Amino acid sequence: MILNHSLVAADAFEKHLINRKRKVAWGKKAAAFALMLTSMVDMFSMLVVFLLQTFSSSPEILITKGVSLPNSMTPSIVKEAPVLAISKDGNLYLDQVLVGETKNVARRPEKLLKKLNKIKSAWAESHAGQPFPGEINMQADRDVSSTVVSQIMGILTGGQFQSIQLAVVGNR
Amino acid sequence: MSKKIGLGKKKELNAELNLTPFIDLLSTCVCFLLVTAVWIEIGSVEIKQSHGTEAAASKKISYDLDVVFRSPTAIRLNLKRNGKKVKAVDVKSNTFEEALANLETNLTSKILSYKNKAIEVASATVTPRTGVNYGDLVSTLDVLRKNKIVNIGIISSRSR
Numbered sequence: 001m002i003l004n005h006s007l008v009a010a011d012a013f014e015k016h017l018i019n020r021k022r023k024v025a026w027g028k029k030a031a032a033f034a035l036m037l038t039s040m041v042d043m044f045s046m047l048v049v050f051l052l053q054t055f056s057s058s059p060e061i062l063i064t065k066g067v068s069l070p071n072s073m074t075p076s077i078v079k080e081a082p083v084l085a086i087s088k089d090g091n092l093y094l095d096q097v098l099v100g101e102t103k104n105v106a107r108r109p110e111k112l113l114k115k116l117n118k119i120k121s122a123w124a125e126s127h128a129g130q131p132f133p134g135e136i137n138m139q140a141d142r143d144v145s146s147t148v149v150s151q152i153m154g155i156l157t158g159g160q161f162q163s164i165q166l167a168v169v170g171n172r
Numbered sequence: 173m174s175k176k177i178g179l180g181k182k183k184e185l186n187a188e189l190n191l192t193p194f195i196d197l198l199s200t201c202v203c204f205l206l207v208t209a210v211w212i213e214i215g216s217v218e219i220k221q222s223h224g225t226e227a228a229a230s231k232k233i234s235y236d237l238d239v240v241f242r243s244p245t246a247i248r249l250n251l252k253r254n255g256k257k258v259k260a261v262d263v264k265s266n267t268f269e270e271a272l273a274n275l276e277t278n279l280t281s282k283i284l285s286y287k288n289k290a291i292e293v294a295s296a297t298v299t300p301r302t303g304v305n306y307g308d309l310v311s312t313l314d315v316l317r318k319n320k321i322v323n324i325g326i327i328s329s330r331s332r
Contacts, residue, residue: 041198044195044199055205056213144306146241150328162221165216
């Protein structure tokens with residue numbers, strides 16, 4: 001007997017047969033899904049364990065565009081502080097905002113010092129009665145000349161930012 | 173828990189675990205952890221650019237180290253006791269990688285065991301030079317930090 005698959009156009013017996021066929025087919029599919037669930041749960045559990053192991057709650061800083069940080073074998077935890085970045089193309093950024101060309105800033109550091117003073121006074125307002133820690137994060141491209149970096153460090157020291165954290169990529 | 177027909181009042185031993193809430197929880201966990209995952213571990217190397225150290229003021233004998241780049245492959249180490257130079261070591265190589273390896277060897281054999289006695293270096297200053305890039309400078313700082321010299325300063329061009 002050839003079954004009509006439309007329940008609308010079928011008589012009572014045909015409807016019964018169609019329903020029985022559908023139930024049998026659904027039962028087979030359900031068994032297959034149960035098997036896939038097991039492997040899915042396994043995969044999820046492994047993912048959760050891996051991600052929990054690599055989870056880090058230490059503060060993070062944004063890497064400025066155009067800066068490839070050097071690697072280090074002995075990195076410490078990053079502290080939350082303003083970020084000064086020297087990119088490979090010779091620009092200097094303070095908290096992702098362009099200050100100017102590094103060589104120009106090294107020659108005439110007034111603009112940078114003004115911005116640093118603003119940060120310092122904002123810190124003093126929010127931390128009344130506490131001594132200024134002078135912490136700053138410094139990001140520089142690994143190919144930038146070390147003398148350029150030291151020149152900028154000199155400016156930072158002059159602006160009372162004496163604890164400089166050089167941002168590096170952990171290579172443990 | 174369902175009862176099997178024909179077993180009377182005995183309960184079935186096989187319990188079925190409801191997987192739906194379990195999968196829900198796992199998917200939420202996976203999503204949260206993926207979003208908050210840190211793929212590049214950023215660390216920091218601390219530099220203290222202070223003028224006049226507390227170590228110099230104390231009466232205890234303290235050793236300081238000057239690491240001077242003469243070229244990207246030549247480094248001079250000056251060991252100072254209470255501000256006076258007591259030993260100088262030249263590290264020369266063909267490549268920077270070799271120079272770094274030699275620096276580490278010289279540091280442990282000639283500086284940190286000065287006159288066959290283990291000494292502690294209170295602070296170190298690094299003098300950079302044109303031609304030495306920032307990545308190489310950080311690698312040099314790494315060598316110092318590996319040998320427990322953590323109070324490091326970099327001589328800036330403005331203050332020279």
